[in-house]
Amino acid sequence: xxxxxxxxxxxxxxxxxxxxxxxDPTIISLAGGNPDPTTFPADKMATVAEELxxxxxxxxxxxxxxxGYAPLREQLANRMEQRFGIKREGNTTLVLTGGQQGIDLTxxxxxxxxxxxxxxxxxxxxxxxxxxxxxxxxxxxxxxxxGLNVEALETALKEEKRAKLLYLIxxxxxxxxxxxxxxxxxxxxxLAVKYxxxxxxxxxxxxxxxxxxxxPTIKSFDxxxxxxxxxSFSKILSPGIRIGxxxxxxxIAQKLVVAKQVTDVHxxxxxxxxxSGFLEKYDLDEHIESIRKLYKSKCECITxxxxxYIPAEKFWRSSPEGGIFIYCRFFGEDAGVLSKKLVERKxxxxxxxxFNTDENAKTEYVRLNYSMPSYENIERxxxxxxxxxxxxx
Amino acid sequence: xxxxxxxxxxxxxxxxxxxxxxxDPTIISLAGGNPDPTTFPADKMATVAEELxxxxxxxxxxxxxxxGYAPLREQLANRMEQRFGIKREGNTTLVLTGGQQGIDLTxxxxxxxxxxxxxxxxxxxxxxxxxxxxxxxxxxxxxxxxGLNVEALETALKEEKRAKLLYLIxxxxxxxxxxxxxxxxxxxxxLAVKYxxxxxxxxxxxxxxxxxxxxPTIKSFDxxxxxxxxxSFSKILSPGIRIGxxxxxxxIAQKLVVAKQVTDVHxxxxxxxxxSGFLEKYDLDEHIESIRKLYKSKCECITxxxxxYIPAEKFWRSSPEGGIFIYCRFFGEDAGVLSKKLVERKxxxxxxxxFNTDENAKTEYVRLNYSMPSYENIERxxxxxxxxxxxxx
Numbered sequence: 001x002x003x004x005x006x007x008x009x010x011x012x013x014x015x016x017x018x019x020x021x022x023x024d025p026t027i028i029s030l031a032g033g034n035p036d037p038t039t040f041p042a043d044k045m046a047t048v049a050e051e052l053x054x055x056x057x058x059x060x061x062x063x064x065x066x067x068g069y070a071p072l073r074e075q076l077a078n079r080m081e082q083r084f085g086i087k088r089e090g091n092t093t094l095v096l097t098g099g100q101q102g103i104d105l106t107x108x109x110x111x112x113x114x115x116x117x118x119x120x121x122x123x124x125x126x127x128x129x130x131x132x133x134x135x136x137x138x139x140x141x142x143x144x145x146x147g148l149n150v151e152a153l154e155t156a157l158k159e160e161k162r163a164k165l166l167y168l169i170x171x172x173x174x175x176x177x178x179x180x181x182x183x184x185x186x187x188x189x190x191l192a193v194k195y196x197x198x199x200x201x202x203x204x205x206x207x208x209x210x211x212x213x214x215x216p217t218i219k220s221f222d223x224x225x226x227x228x229x230x231x232s233f234s235k236i237l238s239p240g241i242r243i244g245x246x247x248x249x250x251x252i253a254q255k256l257v258v259a260k261q262v263t264d265v266h267x268x269x270x271x272x273x274x275x276s277g278f279l280e281k282y283d284l285d286e287h288i289e290s291i292r293k294l295y296k297s298k299c300e301c302i303t304x305x306x307x308x309y310i311p312a313e314k315f316w317r318s319s320p321e322g323g324i325f326i327y328c329r330f331f332g333e334d335a336g337v338l339s340k341k342l343v344e345r346k347x348x349x350x351x352x353x354x355f356n357t358d359e360n361a362k363t364e365y366v367r368l369n370y371s372m373p374s375y376e377n378i379e380r381x382x383x384x385x386x387x388x389x390x391x392x393x
Numbered sequence: 394x395x396x397x398x399x400x401x402x403x404x405x406x407x408x409x410x411x412x413x414x415x416x417d418p419t420i421i422s423l424a425g426g427n428p429d430p431t432t433f434p435a436d437k438m439a440t441v442a443e444e445l446x447x448x449x450x451x452x453x454x455x456x457x458x459x460x461g462y463a464p465l466r467e468q469l470a471n472r473m474e475q476r477f478g479i480k481r482e483g484n485t486t487l488v489l490t491g492g493q494q495g496i497d498l499t500x501x502x503x504x505x506x507x508x509x510x511x512x513x514x515x516x517x518x519x520x521x522x523x524x525x526x527x528x529x530x531x532x533x534x535x536x537x538x539x540g541l542n543v544e545a546l547e548t549a550l551k552e553e554k555r556a557k558l559l560y561l562i563x564x565x566x567x568x569x570x571x572x573x574x575x576x577x578x579x580x581x582x583x584l585a586v587k588y589x590x591x592x593x594x595x596x597x598x599x600x601x602x603x604x605x606x607x608x609p610t611i612k613s614f615d616x617x618x619x620x621x622x623x624x625s626f627s628k629i630l631s632p633g634i635r636i637g638x639x640x641x642x643x644x645i646a647q648k649l650v651v652a653k654q655v656t657d658v659h660x661x662x663x664x665x666x667x668x669s670g671f672l673e674k675y676d677l678d679e680h681i682e683s684i685r686k687l688y689k690s691k692c693e694c695i696t697x698x699x700x701x702y703i704p705a706e707k708f709w710r711s712s713p714e715g716g717i718f719i720y721c722r723f724f725g726e727d728a729g730v731l732s733k734k735l736v737e738r739k740x741x742x743x744x745x746x747x748f749n750t751d752e753n754a755k756t757e758y759v760r761l762n763y764s765m766p767s768y769e770n771i772e773r774x775x776x777x778x779x780x781x782x783x784x785x786x
Contacts, residue, residue: 001591001644007502010651034456042450049442057435061631063427097490097635097657104656108526109400130655133501198394238454240662242490251394258403262523263497264490268661269633 006113006135011359018339018348028381031348033174033324034372036298039291040238041282048277052270064269066261068095068245072276076231076245079279084206085220086229092253096260097267099204099232099244103127105263106200106228106246107134107165109255115164118156118197120148122327122355122365124174127167127202138357139163143173145318147180150187157195166197170218172205172323175355175367179321185218192226198252199227207236207288209322210296225249233275235324235371236288241271295324295371301378302326302370309386324371327352329364330389339366341388347381399506399528404752411732411741421774424741426567426717427765429691432684433631434675441670445663457662459654461488461638465669469624469638472672477599478613479622485646489653490660492597492625492637496520498656499593499621499639500527500558502648508557511549511590513541515720515748515758517567520560520595531750532556536566538711540573543580550588559590563611565598565716568748568760572714578611585619591645592620600629600681602715603689618642626668628717628764629681634664688717688764694771695719695763702779717764720745722757723782732759734781740774 022029052060067073077093080086096102103126111117113135119128121140131138139156141148147170157163168188170180180188192199201218219229232244248256260266278284299320306317306328316329330338335351342349352365370378387393415422445453460466470486473479489495496519504510506528512521514533524531532549534541540563550556561581563573573581585592594611612622625637641649653659671677692713699710699721709722723731728744735742745758763771780786 001642003502003648004505006505007648007652032456037451037455040450040454042446042454045454046443046446049446050439053435053439053442057433058430061433061435061438061633062430063425063627063632097661100658101656109396112397112399126655126658129651133652133655234456238663239456240454242657242659242661249394255396255400258522259400259526262519262526263494264635264657265493265519266635268490268635268664270631270664271661 006133009135010129010132018343018350021343022348027343027346027348028373028377028384029348030368030370030373030378030381031350032369032372035235035239035324036294036371039294041278041287044278044282045238045274048274048281052273052277056273060270060273062269064266064272066257066266068267069269069272069276072272075276075279077247080229080231080247084217086217086247090225090250091247092250093245093247094253094256094260095267095272096244096246097264098234098242099202099230100126100130101260102228102230102244102246103130103200103202105256105259107131107136108259109252110198111136111164115162116160117165117167118153118160118163119167119357120169120173121357122175122352123167124169124202125354128357131167140357143176143178145178147178147184148188150184150191153188154191157191157197163195163197165200166192167200167202168218169202171203171215172208172320172325174205175325175350175352176327177318177320177323177325179215182215185215186221189218189221193224200230201227202230204232204235205323206231208292208295208324210292210299212321219247225251228252236284236291237275237278241268243267243271243275292322295322298370298375298378299326301375302368302382305379305382309383310389314389324369326368326370328366328368330366331364333364333389335363335366342385345384345388345393347384349385399526402528403522403525411736411743414736415741420736420739420741421766421770421777422741423761423763423766423771423774424743425762425765428628428632428717429687429764432687434671434680437671437675438631438667441667441674444670445666449666453663453666455662457659457665459650459659461660462662462665462669465665468669468672470640473622473624473640477610479610479640483618483643484640485643487639487641487646487649487653488660488665489637489639490657491627491635492595492623493519493523494653495621495623495637495639496523496593496595498649498652500524500529501652502645503591504529504557508555509553510558510560511546511553511556512560512750513562513566514750515568515745516560517562517595518747521750524560533750536569536571538571540571540577541581543577543584546581547584550584550590556588556590559585559592560595561592561611562595564596564608565601565713565718567598568718568743568745569720570711570713570716570718572608575608578608579614582611582614586617593623594620595623597625597628598716599624601685601688601717603685603692605714612640618644621645629677629684630668630671634661634668636660636664636668685715688715691763691768691771692719694768695761695775698772698775702776703782707782717762719761719763721759721761723759724757726757726782728756728759735778738777738781738786740777742778
């Protein structure tokens with residue numbers, strides 16, 4: 001069988017191999033990106049679901065429109081305006097099948113094979129692989145503690161003649177957990193305007209700040225209509241329901257609708273209505289506040305464990321102010337070898353290679369997740385990492 | 394804004410304009426493709442949903458695997474084998490976000506821009522537009538009462554040097570409502586093998602036979618592993634939940650998984666589990682039997698009305714043995730003009746132009762749907778069509 005050029009070049013994700021071992025219940029996984037399931041408001045969702053089945057089965061189970069359930073779109077536009085300063089005028093809100101679909105459709109409507117997508121390095125593997133399936137060339141910009149290196153971005157914008165899309169996770173970045181400063185956000189936006197590139201601002205973790213000050217989204221200063229903003233309910237309600245959304249400049253949004261229509265027609269309407277009912281009936285902010293408290297405490301648990309079990313001279317770690325990931329560099333360790341050695345010791349982590357534009361380049365970084373594992377497993381898992389690094393196991 | 398070459402060429406669907414008027418409650422719509430909402434088993438679905446929320450919230454709301462919920466995949470593979478003779482060996486069953494995603498992902502993994510997709514003419518507009526978004530060239534094969542013209546198919550296979558995909562809806566075809574004979578299915582399969590083309594067999598209506606004899610699927614004689622079979626729960630449970638599936642040769646299925654991973658990660662896991670629970674707890678065949686009875690009766694209603702209100706010499710109509718559509722040719726009428734005149738008279742139909750590979754070619758055909766409108770509206774709508782054709786309104 002001869003496959004399309006775009007798909008032929010894409011290998012199954014490098015971390016699939018790691019995720020395969022996660023079926024083993026004796027493995028402590030710090031590898032995933034799952035929210036803590038105790039944060040799913042199942043009882044409240046069940047209440048809204050019951051009402052939908054009873055009172056509006058013909059609406060909640062019938063075909064819907066591609067753009068999304070109108071009342072939910074309105075609620076989302078209001079929330080994005082109030083919480084994230086995203087203007088309604090000139091932008092269209094669409095409900096999508098998870099945040100991933102926002103990445104997919106934006107790439108589909110903007111990128112030809114051979115176009116360049118500029119991204120943070122490291123970045124979210126699901127986005128990088130998506131860009132690869134459209135034949136895009138990836139150009140990574142080195143990350144710093146306060147976001148990407150702006151000079152390197154400008155160099156890239158000068159050099160890449162076919163740069164089409166700038167993919168960013170400015171807040172609690174995956175995999176690093178770091179946040180781009182306001183100053184850099186403004187510089188990045190100005191460069192995007194100057195060089196005529198569209199920004200895809202991916203913000204799945206933006207509601208999960210547990211320390212420090214809120215920083216405005218890049219989309220909030222998008223006077224030129226060049227930013228597609230992508231959000232999701234995956235980390236604040238449930239990832240399994242696959243409800244995400246975009247706020248996109250009207251002209252881009254029209255094309256996203258054309259692309260979505262032939263991809264999945266529309267997003268599961270029952271859960272669009274359920275989320276809408278949830279937002280109307282319950283206090284989402286109160287719910288999010290409880291998630292923030294939990295993740296603050298779990299983040300403290302993992303940073304304390306890292307600092308306790310691993311000598312300071314052996315590693316560097318990021319200092320997340322929110323989100324679900326922390327990034328570590330273990331000096332002198334090859335992350336690929338390290339992650340294999342740790343799996344043998346029943347701890348799963350993701351080597352940084354997975355998040356790089358060149359998957360074959362060696363790195364000393366690994367990503368750890370603290371939202372999903374229990375406090376006990378965080379402590380035990382990090383202890384095992386420390387014992388390996390200290391040569392005591 | 395400069396969009397990708399593939400998307401730039403795609404116009405918003407011609408029938409979107411018609412669907413816009415459907416918000417008007419005084420319009421009788423024979424234009425849609427919706428199932429009758431009274432067929433949604435909402436009470437039973439509610440029972441399964443309640444159990445899921447109560448007993449397995451952390452499973453039903455958490456991230457799932459891209460391939461789909463394992464027990465549902467198993468149930469689907471069994472059902473496809475028993476009902477449709479589709480062998481499990483050599484094939485992989487995947488759960489998808491509606492049947493449309495099967496069309497989308499299959500095209501993505503197989504077709505380069507400039508490749509030809511051969512299809513029935515007329516065919517499903519959602520598929521044709523999907524092929525267009527991958528830059529595919531469309532080649533239509535004229536339809537007859539027992540499926541496409543096989544000689545024209547062989548000519549096309551000889552002429553189209555880059556023919557990559559053969560898209561077929563062999564059973565209760567959209568828009569015509571006709572079914573491909575067993576003899577033609579075998580001929581078409583043999584030609585596909587001979588010319589090395591992959592068949593995409595789309596079967597969203599296959600469970601809805603209300604007269605005549607069952608005919609085996611093309612996939613049931615796929616000894617060479619060249620058929621991707623696409624099914625859906627849209628017409629037998631609910632379209633709003635967006636649960637479809639494919640049975641694809643293993644090698645193709647692997648690539649479909651790679652493509653799906655970066656498109657929407659996985660299909661709504663809650664409804665995958667709900668459908669699985671429904672299949673376990675209730676008798677789907679009994680439920681389908683009730684839908685068949687209803688659609689048989691509604692189909693009789695529309696054929697009786699057509700034969701009653703429109704003189705035989707003025708039109709031809711297909712004779713569906715299942716499904717939800719009937720196709721009519723009104724001699725001497727331009728379908729585009731006719732559909733506009735009918736909207737003025739508060740009846741919506743879809744002109745055949747929408748289903749042709751060349752959307753600008755004039756046609757005398759229109760598609761009528763009988764699953765969604767009430768008996769009363771079917772009668773009233775067809776009466777109005779008759780009055781217009783007879784010049785009495």
